[in-house]
Amino acid sequence: KNEVExxxxxxxxxxxxxxxINCSYSVGISxxxxxxxxxxxxxxxxxxxxxxKKKHGRLIATINIQEKHSSLHITASHPRDSAVYxxxxxxxxDMRFGAGTRLTVKP
Amino acid sequence: xVKVTQSSRYLVKRTGEKVFLECVQDMDHExxxxxxxxxxxxLRLIYxxxxxxxxxxxxxxxxxxxSREKKERFSxxxxxxxxxxxxxxxxxxxxxGVITDTQYFGPGTRLTVL
Numbered sequence: 760k761n762e763v764e765x766x767x768x769x770x771x772x773x774x775x776x777x778x779x780i781n782c783s784y785s786v787g788i789s790x791x792x793x794x795x796x797x798x799x800x801x802x803x804x805x806x807x808x809x810x811x812k813k814k815h816g817r818l819i820a821t822i823n824i825q826e827k828h829s830s831l832h833i834t835a836s837h838p839r840d841s842a843v844y845x846x847x848x849x850x851x852x853d854m855r856f857g858a859g860t861r862l863t864v865k866p
Numbered sequence: 867x868v869k870v871t872q873s874s875r876y877l878v879k880r881t882g883e884k885v886f887l888e889c890v891q892d893m894d895h896e897x898x899x900x901x902x903x904x905x906x907x908x909l910r911l912i913y914x915x916x917x918x919x920x921x922x923x924x925x926x927x928x929x930x931x932x933s934r935e936k937k938e939r940f941s942x943x944x945x946x947x948x949x950x951x952x953x954x955x956x957x958x959x960x961x962x963g964v965i966t967d968t969q970y971f972g973p974g975t976r977l978t979v980l
Contacts, residue, residue, distance in 0.1 A: 763908075792968075802956060802971035845908065856908040 762786050765846050765857035772864050778833040780860045782846030785827065793820050793831050794845040796859070802845070805831070836864045869893070870972035872957055878978045885944040887975050889957030897960045898940035899969065900924075900932060902953040909956065915940055947979045 764783045772778055782791070793805040806813050806820040808829075813820050817836075822829040833840055841864050846857040873888035889898065899914040901924075911924030913932040921932050929951060933941040940959075944951055954976050958969040 794971075801973045802958075804968045804970065807968055847909070854911060856910070858906055858908040 761858070762850075762855045763846055763848055763857040765844075765860050767860060768858070769861045770863070772836050772862070774837060774864055774866050776836050776864075778836050778840075778862065778864075780831045780844050780846075780862070782829045782831070782848075782857055783827060784829075784846075784848045784855070786848065786850045786855070788824075788827075788848040788850050790849045791822055791829050792847040792849075792854075793829070794847060796843040796845060798842070805844075833862075836862075838864045838866050840864050870957060870959055870970050872955075872972040872975050874975050875973060876976050876978075878980065879944075879947050880980050881948060883944075883947050883979075885947050885977065885979075887942040887944075887955055887957075887977070889940045889942070889959075889972055890938055891940075891959040891970070892938065893959065893970070894937065895959035895961055895970075896937070897969075898934065899958040899960075900930075900940065900942045901956045901958065902926070903956055903974075904953050912942065947977075949979050951977065952979045953977060 762785050766781045790809045792807050796802045808822050817834045819832040843859040843861050845859045848855050870891045879885050900912045901909045903909050910926050912930050915921045915934040931943045954974050956974045957972040960969045
């Protein structure tokens with residue numbers, strides 16, 4: 760079993776829909792990252808959080824340390840949000856990555 | 867803006883060849899990382915470096931070596947390329963002190979070994 764599990768693996772949505780991507784992990788962590796990878800490979804760091812909630816534009820990330828779970832929400836989704844979203848957790852200077860969620864937003 | 871560049875976007879090599887992948891960052895970051903990304907497996911750390919001439923093995927260092935002679939440059943070396951090293955290779959960098967800091971990624975190099 761992977762230490763970092765993401766769901767769903769693939770997600771297709773219509774433009775404007777509210778989207779949620781989930782990340783569950785089985786190890787103790789000091790921080791969690793959400794990354795966005797565009798077609799072509801470029802990766803951008805969206806959030807780093809260790810508790811609570813962070814918001815950046817239409818993106819919201821939450822984390823529940825007790826439940827070992829984080830969610831990434833996208834409000835009013837747009838086709839340009841189409842990408843792979845990757846959850847990564849840090850445990851004792853060791854970073855573990857989820858397999859990613861491929862999001863496709865259709866116009 | 868932080869910029870992390872990689873020497874090639876696409877590379878095709880033959881089995882047994884020695885392959886160099888170069889990564890350069892312009893933000894004076896101390897930490898630099900090499901990952902490979904494979905479908906269903908996500909990103910896996912090959913090596914990282916926290917200072918010039920310093921290196922640490924990641925999860926999958928076998929078949930790879932690295933070189934960090936200058937702060938801005940981190941090279942990944944495949945001593946004798948094999949077909950199972952066909953993958954997307956991603957370089958990243960971050961400020962020193964804690965690995966938790968935001969990592970900035972390069973565009974990736976898609977390597978095919980024939």
